[in-house]
Amino acid sequence: MHCLYSVMIRVDDAIYMVGSGKHGAQLSHATDCNVFVLDGGGGEYALIDAGGGVEPERIVANIQRIGIKPEQIRYLLLTHAHGDHAAGAAYFHRQYGMQVAASAEAAPWIENADREKVSLNAAIRAGVYPADYEYAPCPVTRYLAEHDEVVIGDTVLRVLDTPGHARGHIGFLIERDGRKLLFGGDSVFAGGKVVIQNIWDCSIQDYAATVAKMQQLRIDSLYPGHGIFLAEEAWKHIDQAHGYFERLEIPPNL
Template structure:
């Protein structure tokens, strides 16, 4: 789904736009001089679906050069192995995510509990994926005319990061599951979901300048996107927890 020149939504499941498999998160492409950057990978249950979307948008799959993961949860990283194999792209992640994804650590990414609770079907198979680029906190890398900064945003999960993406047209926060439209967050009953860390992440994101919000589920925002962080911050400042999408 073309959003504008240089920005596409190419996967989105039941918690979004139903473009691809129901378990997929929102997956965005950002255009750079030397190829497309893909943010998150979906669940990987039916990787062929994204190729149909790419064809409809007129994007050559071979021009997708890099995949950047926000965290290890299966709806965000489960498709990484298939995409790396089929496209030859480089996979990037923060250190904690990289360790779990490379090992296929189902308990570490809370997939075991999700299967036992019926969130994922019992036959869902998570594939481990090598990670080519391990980023450090606040690290900035340049991809032609696009710069990307990794921002540690734990809370939804211990390993969660977001990316501040600066293009000639926009300053975008690829938020994963750290922040959503309306100032919402994502709280789950998993071992590494930490409400205190979520509140600290809200404070951090509300202090960052960005005009576009690209979250892992639900709608995105192309204008005045910091208002969503400000809404979440209002809750935190009142010693309340922002509302959860879950």
């Protein structure tokens, strides 16, 4: 067990990064994606993505460092069902009663821990996860679709369908003070990078359409599933990825 040294990063007003693995800031276990806490106001909080489920106590310690008790976090919003983003959901639901929300397509895969549908077996064969990696089934309280709104306190998050990296992939958009902030999961990353993998649910055509949709939104701040977050002018990085697809090329992989 890793020493539970706690650290978190405040990335915006009321948004904190409390988990990040080997492809990011390494705040928690190597298998974790970037995990964020949103303070929605009015005493309501949400966790955005759950990490890989290995040593989730490290994420808990980082949450506590903010001054928030995990029991206060009512909602867990998942961008997609891959292990590094969703395998930790069962722990947070079981330990703290968090209500899990995911896309209507991905929700049954999470509930059943469908190793084929979440591309876990392929990832284990490729050495991404160890052979004994666990992905526990987790109930999903809310099935989400494009344009749905999730209200956390005084904050409204709008759901965007963003397939490409994965089937059933969604993003969560906040508009406030004339700015657009997006929890983007594994859609687009700093430098206009993407994550295209040889798995059943990854589609280049869907990816191109998602990036085109994001490019039209002119996103100000992007909180991606891996790597560094973008506090300002995230649209410039999205433009880069869009340019590759428009030229019938593939953006660089993260």
